[in-house]
Amino acid sequence: MTKENIDTPALLVDAPALERNLEAMQRLADGFGLALRPHAKTHKSPALARLQIEAGARGITVAKVGEAEVMAEAGLEDILIANQVIGETKLDRLVRLAERARTAILVDGVEGVQALEQALARRGLEMEVMIEVDTGKRRCGLERLEDILDVVRAIEKARHVRLRGLETHEGHVADGARSAEDLRTRAQAAGQRLVEVAEALRDRGIEIRELSVGSTPAAPYTGAVPGLTEMRPGTYVFNDVNQMAIGQATPSDCALSVLATVMSRPAPGRAVLDAGSKSLFAERVRPGFAGEYSGFGFIREAPGAVISSLSEEHAVVDLNGEALRVGDRVKIIPNHVCPCVNLHEETYVVRGGEVVDVWPIAARGKVR
Numbered sequence: 001m002t003k004e005n006i007d008t009p010a011l012l013v014d015a016p017a018l019e020r021n022l023e024a025m026q027r028l029a030d031g032f033g034l035a036l037r038p039h040a041k042t043h044k045s046p047a048l049a050r051l052q053i054e055a056g057a058r059g060i061t062v063a064k065v066g067e068a069e070v071m072a073e074a075g076l077e078d079i080l081i082a083n084q085v086i087g088e089t090k091l092d093r094l095v096r097l098a099e100r101a102r103t104a105i106l107v108d109g110v111e112g113v114q115a116l117e118q119a120l121a122r123r124g125l126e127m128e129v130m131i132e133v134d135t136g137k138r139r140c141g142l143e144r145l146e147d148i149l150d151v152v153r154a155i156e157k158a159r160h161v162r163l164r165g166l167e168t169h170e171g172h173v174a175d176g177a178r179s180a181e182d183l184r185t186r187a188q189a190a191g192q193r194l195v196e197v198a199e200a201l202r203d204r205g206i207e208i209r210e211l212s213v214g215s216t217p218a219a220p221y222t223g224a225v226p227g228l229t230e231m232r233p234g235t236y237v238f239n240d241v242n243q244m245a246i247g248q249a250t251p252s253d254c255a256l257s258v259l260a261t262v263m264s265r266p267a268p269g270r271a272v273l274d275a276g277s278k279s280l281f282a283e284r285v286r287p288g289f290a291g292e293y294s295g296f297g298f299i300r301e302a303p304g305a306v307i308s309s310l311s312e313e314h315a316v317v318d319l320n321g322e323a324l325r326v327g328d329r330v331k332i333i334p335n336h337v338c339p340c341v342n343l344h345e346e347t348y349v350v351r352g353g354e355v356v357d358v359w360p361i362a363a364r365g366k367v368r
């Protein structure tokens with residue numbers, strides 16, 4: 001099968017670009033002396049997770065129990081659910097999962113530890129947890145040492161819960177960053193904060209084995225902080241316009257595109273593509289400092305054009321002098337690749353113009 005036979009809209013993965021990204025991030029982690037545990041929410045595909053492991057990753061990260069179930073079913077063995085797991089139904093699923101794959105979760109409260117303990121005790125299993133620390137994102141995660149110590153005490157009381165270490169997602173560092181230097185300063189401050197919390201706990205005799213950070217924009221920087229042990233970037237496998245906007249990727253580093261067809265040229269200067277918000281995902285580019293990117297994706301064949309609006313099955317393109325004809329096929333780099341991938345059932349893997357594989361996005365839509 002060649003690219004020309006694929007019906008649109010469809011996801012294409014450029015295999016050589018993907019391989020370069022896998023290798024570059026593994027090399028970065030190795031250079032820092034950190035283990036790599038990539039976040040699989042970006043690709044939601046066991047086939048790609050396996051490539052990450054083959055490239056040297058120690059295990060994978062996921063966001064939801066449902067994603068972990070899909071990955072475990074496909075034979076992935078070492079999974080961190082980098083999230084709180086709350087509610088009896090979910091905890092029962094989690095414990096059943098832990099019988100099949102080495103699984104750990106995050107905790108940021110005493111209630112979470114106690115509920116996990118009860119679920120584990122019912123089946124006589126043990127599980128490791130990481131305490132989520134807020135290093136600036138202001139999402140989940142604890143900021144104050146006394147709150148972290150309360151969680152440590154709850155873990156010490158529990159007979160089936162074991163403390164692996166501390167975790168943070170320093171994803172906030174790219175929001176409003178003015179330069180690469182600014183990114184570096186923010187990322188390293190977040191990493192440093194995690195190390196300080198670990199030191200404060202160790203001073204109290206608490207064993208902290210792992211310190212896990214994770215965010216693609218921060219990845220070149222956070223790992224330089226001494227004392228960390230693991231990094232969990234996700235977006236790097238594919239990259240996207242958000243990564244281009246902070247100068248960390250060019251179009252040739254973006255391994256995933258949405259293939260679309262020009263289905264109408266209804267007025268001068270306007271083209272309409274058959275990929276709307278249900279295949280591209282309607283999200284604006286995060287403001288960056290490396291080039292102006294507006295609209296809802298970057299059209300490789302018409303870089304001056306702007307996708308000015310999306311409806312569910314239409315992308316309206318202001319051509320700005322670019323030439324596109326009805327029937328032309330274009331490849332669009334999504335602004336934010338992770339939610340875009342989640343909209344699709346499979347991705348076509350392309351090498352030298354030929355489709356060499358089709359990977360199911362097996363964990364798509366797994367929000368529970």
Ligand SMILES: Cc1ncc(COP(=O)(O)O)c(C=O)c1O
Nearest residue numbers: 039082169214215216233234235
């Ligand atoms: C907990 C956690 N770790 C790691 C990541 C990876 O971040 P990125 O996709 O920027 O690499 C995310 C992304 O949302 C996350 O929520």
